[in-house]
Amino acid sequence: MTTATLSLPKHEVKDLGLAPLGKQRIEWAAREMQVLAQIRERFAQEKPFAGIRLVACCHVTTETANLALALQAGGADSVLIASNPLSTQDDVAASLVSDYGISVFAIKGEDVATYHRHVQIALDHRPNIIIDDGSDVTAELVQHRKGQLADIIGTTEETTTGIVRLKAMFKAGVLSFPVMTVNDAETKHFFDNRYGTGQSTLDGILRCTNILLAGKTVVVAGYGWCAKGVAMRARGMGSQVIVTEVNPVRALEAVMDGFRVMPMSEAAPLGDIFITVTGNKHVIRGEHFDRMKDGAMVCNSGHFDIEVDLVALEERTTSRQVVRPFTEEFRLKSGKSVVVLGEGRLINLAAAEGHPASVMDMSFANQALGCEYLVKNKGNLAPGLHPIPVEVDQEIAALKLKAMGIQIDSLTPEQIEYGNSWTAGT
CATH class of the missing domain: 3.40.50.1480 (Adenosylhomocysteinase-like)
Structure with a gap:
């Protein structure tokens, strides 16, 4: 220093x-x-x-x-x-x-x-x-x-x-x-949240794990603009994507976008990789860790490191070891392991460049x-x-x-007049 x-x-x-x-x-x-x-x-x-x-x-x-x-x-x-x-x-x-x-x-x-x-x-x-x-x-x-x-x-x-x-x-x-x-x-939010978070989140996961995303089941918690980008990019890499939500409109949107939607309790035993992108607290909790498969990976792409309840995970842990940079394996009392990426902090900045x-x-x-x-x-x-x-x-x-060297059209005087008028109709 x-x-x-x-x-x-x-x-x-x-x-x-x-x-x-x-x-x-x-x-x-x-x-x-x-x-x-x-x-x-x-x-x-x-x-x-x-x-x-x-x-x-x-x-x-x-x-x-x-x-x-x-x-x-x-x-x-x-x-x-x-x-x-x-x-x-x-x-x-x-x-x-x-x-x-x-x-x-x-x-x-x-x-x-x-x-x-x-x-x-x-x-x-x-x-x-x-x-x-x-x-x-x-x-x-x-x-x-x-x-x-x-x-x-x-x-x-x-x-x-x-x-x-x-x-x-x-x-x-x-x-x-x-x-x-x-x-x-x-x-x-249309661009940074969707395209920036979508790409950089997967970049962080790949840098600290070097896993193949194709064929994996990725559970994305949330379906705001950031989560939409994550879900879109994960699907683009060949993953099967499940979305969890609490907002019925966003949940419906995820369904219409072609994703499976279910509660986290149902997604927990299915996921290979879990990504929280909600901005809320304890989206993944103790009861979810209990249901996860052996070797499930958990990370966060929300701002604070409270979306994953690491205290509840620690309470279930008999041992833990860093297996790669920003990759820590928690061995649970049940004999299963859960892998936490980036210490539960922003994975795209903890393990990559944002x-x-x-x-x-x-x-x-x-x-x-x-x-x-x-x-x-x-x-x-x-x-x-x-x-x-x-x-x-x-x-x-x-x-x-x-x-970017891109040009677009501009309104003609006639179009401007029409847009400002209320008298034109059928």
């Missing part, structure tokens, strides 16, 4: 010697992030964040690095911390400090105490804007840093889990500032423009949750199509 020097910003990263590799990887990701590049270029000219203190609690990856550089170009005084103990890419963290002068507090594998200490360090920066991923920083702010609430212009949130928490905060009357719900933007850069390009464009919107509308937005404006969403989509 390194500590701050006179020539570098305050930081806590694993090893600054990793910076050259991190810089190379950040630049590689930038090749696939042309929307953010266009925004960064404009930010560099307009400086929308001049004088703004910003905290970003995100997965410290090559894609996040490019977001941080866009915000820096816009004049932000930033501190970056990890939003998950296993999601940090140490070479990226080192490069952001060493090559770009951004203050980073993130180490892959940091313990929970270190994680919470980094949250405190971030809030010590007295941020005006918070970019949150799971709402841990925001929750700490409203609970224990009430004296800093006057500093806050607003926050952004890009996870389903975080938005659920924010809605609960607003209902409880403790959310006294505006929040941009980045996760709800169409250019975020979403591809091209899809995070749109997600982080939403983050950057959401922050700009908060600053431009300071004092004019009511406390509570606000969607990314439709025009911003469409601007991001248009920039993405432009970067």
Whole structure:
């Protein structure tokens, strides 16, 4: 671990010697992030964040690095911390400090105490804007840093889990500032959640197990946008996919999409691989472990590591051993084994590199423009949750199509007139 020097910003990263590799990887990701590049270029000219203190609690990856550089170009005084103990890419963290002068507090594998200490360090920066991923920083702010609430212009949130928490905060009357719900933007959840999570989740499973997915029975818990992507990609790899749900509309959608749908209790003895993607707690519990076949694999692609009840699993365990990186076998009292991947944390970031850069390009464009919107509308937005404006969403989509070299039609004057008229009919 390194500590701050006179020539570098305050930081806590694993090893600054990793910076050259991190810089190379950040630049590689930038090749696939042309929307953010266009925004960064404009930010560099307009400086929308001049004088703004910003905290970003995100997965410290090559894609996040490019977001941080866009915000820096816009004049932000930033501190970056990890939003998950296993999601940090140490070479990226080192490069952001060493090559770009951004203050980073993130180490892959940091313990929970270190994680919470980094949250405190971030809030010590007295941020005006918070970019949150799971709402841990925001929750700490409203609970224990009430004296800093006057500093806050607003926050952004890009996870389903975080938005659920924010809605609960607003209902409880403790959310006294505006929040941009980045996760709800169409250019975020239609693409990042479905295609990004779908691909990166299977990438993480394959990296830590090297199993063949074809012919396996994969149980996907949930059928929101992230779970839809996981189910779709698993089927594409030749797996038989079972979906479990609590929402009748989503369950019906899964059936219509061609998946088997049943309760987890019925799926437990059938599955070879279980993937939780719900954002809720203890989706896989003790009674499910009891019914699983020998050697069943369990992992999580939701934000927090509470979707799989690992305490209940430990209570049934006589021994446990790490058999591969991020792959741990639990031997149960019944004689069967259950294999947990990625310690029950986000499998796509614990065992792989997270979403591809091209899809995070749109997600982080939403983050950057959401922050700009908060600053431009300071004092004019009511406390509570606000969607990314439709025009911003469409601007991001248009920039993405432009970067891909794709053109689309535009409405003719006649079509515009028709669309705005109510008199035309049969």
